[in-house]
Amino acid sequence: MLGGGGQIDPAQFERLTGMPLDPAMMAMVQQQLRGAMAAGDGIPWGVAEQQALQLARTGDLSVTDGDRVDLDGALTLANLWLSEATVISELAQTPRIITRAEWVSATLPVWQEFAEPVATSITDALTRTLAEQAPEELKPLLQGAGKVMRSLGGSLFATQLGQVVGQLSTEVISGGDVGIPVMPAGEAAILPQNFADFGRDLDIADDQLALAVAVRELAHARLFRHAKWLRLHVLSQVTEFARGIDVDTDALEDLASRFDPSRPDELRTALESGALLPEHTEAQRAALARLESLLATVEGWVDVVTEDATARLPKAAAISETVRRRRAAGGPAEQALASLVGLELRPRRLREAAAMWRAITEAVGVDARDSLWDYADFMPSSEDIDDPSRIIDSLRRRALGADAPETELDELDDAIARILAGEESSDPRTDLDADGDSDRDQNDDSEADGGAPDGPVR
Known part of the structure; x- marks a missing residue:
């Protein structure tokens, strides 16, 4: 069947497997299996990119010149305001106005970086379960099936990740909107398509909202450009968490035992719901706590700096609260990402971190x-x-x-306090003799008698 040289009778295949397949479905199955065999053992990230771009390019794709002019003006003014609220320097690169598809292409390498350990765990579990659960008489026939299962599992995961990232591209309004540094270092961007959707139901003027969003995006990008260690620090925490993820083989075996070939969406639903991911280990919980604290620290600083920079806006407080609630709640795509990878990107201590940065600012300055x-x-x-x-x-x-x-x-x-209280000489270099009198006092007495002091004058 995989060689493509022969044909399979759908009726015979149906009798052997109990699966109702028409010729068109059989041709599709053969094509998918051949693609999986050709993909090799790695995760086909090209599939993820295709899925993400397909979703990103749906709907209204136009970015008008008016949108670019308005947002470019907001970014320019936001840059000036932000320089008054922080001493962290400006970006070397000009902020960009990008489409959803451009956001996918720019950020997908980061998504792949921390999703790969999970994808590897899933494909390994599929292969291991196939080898362990197959009847003895079928194991010789399935010796070469491990590669197929690994490729199919990787393709399935890549497809799901592509759908999540593609959906995210329809929700985010800027490059740093998801909290982690998914954009290339030192780059800032705004997505006008999603910005229009974000402000549609708010009773806030578009120019005020654009300024607030621009300040927040620039603050986020400036911070990660200035603290060059921070990007690696965040990604290493994400990777540390992801590498500890395994697949619940009991749940996988249960799914396999009741799997209905006529309902192939069941496996995809299990992936999307997170049913195949076991409970977090102790090490994972510790890594997740560190990551949440780190993300909250970053977002809290961005909140305080943005609030100070946009103090001139009449509805600055309303905008800040709207953005804060949006950051805390997340969107459907982020919830899907949490189910797929087991990672929650929304910091739970955002308000506490912002209060800390406000206290620091008031106490010691910017x-x-x-x-x-x-x-x-x-x-x-x-x-x-x-x-x-x-x-x-x-x-x-x-x-x-x-x-x-x-x-x-x-x-x-303590020493200064004793000196001020008269407990010690104000000259710490003064030596004391055995009687407790200073050499200086003895010299003064000798000079008063007309004699020269013994030894060198101090």
């Missing part, structure tokens, strides 16, 4: 606040989100130029 992004070791932790007093104290000491350890600083403060 310059000290933004210096926390210079090195990974400076970044606030989950404990700092709960209580920012420690990091505020640290920034205040740095602002005073006191880089010594805290114990040394305390000793210095």
Whole structure:
């Protein structure tokens, strides 16, 4: 059948398998199996791209010159406002106005990066289950079927990922809208098609909304360009979580035992619902907690900077609350991604993180606040989100130029207090003799008697 040289009688195939197949369906099955054999053992990411682009190109694809002019103007003004709210420098590349299809092409490599461990787990589980569950008399016939199952499983997962990313392209309004850095480093972009849908039911003027969205997108892109370590930090956390994902073989075997060939959508539904993904392990829960804290820290900073930069807008507070609720709720595509990969991208501590950044800004100012992004070791932790007093104290000491350890600083403060209280000489270089009198006092006495002091004058 896979060689294509012979023909299979659909009636005979139906008697052997109980599957009602007409000639057209048989031809489609043969074509899919040949494609799977030719794909090799890897995940056919080209299938994911085709599916995503197909969904991204549905509907109204036009981006008018008027849309570009309006959003370009908003991005230009947003850049000026943002420079007043943060000391993090401007982008080297001009922000872009892109279509949904362009967003798919730009971001798909990142989606592949953290989805690949899950796809590998699924295809390995399919192959392993086939080898373990097949009857002994059929195992010699199925020795070469592992490659087919691996290719079919990979193709199925790639198709599902493509549909999720394609659906996401119809929901996101900017490059950084999903929270993780899916756009190339240092690039910012707005999707005018989705921006129009986002503002359609809001009682907010389009120019105000465009400015707020532009400021948020530029703040997100500036941050990841400035803190070059941050992008790798986020993606490594995502990858660490994804590599721990396995497939629930019991659920897979249960699905196989009741699988109805006349309902092939059942396997796809199981993938979409997350039924094949087991409960998170302890290591995964720890990785997920770190990732959620990291994403909340990033989004909280973006929230505070955007709020400060857009303070001139009459409805700035309403826009901020709308965006915050949208970020917290997510969309259907992100929910599908959570089911497919097991990863929730929406930070749950967004408000607490924003409150921390606001407290830091009011306590030490913008310059000290933004210096926390210079090195990974400076970044606030989950404990700092709960209580920012420690990091505020640290920034205040740095602002005073006191880089010594805290114990040394305390000793210095105590010494200064004793000097001011008259407990010690103001000159720390003064030596004391055995009687407790200083050399300087002895020299002064000698000079008063007309004699020269013994030894060199200090």
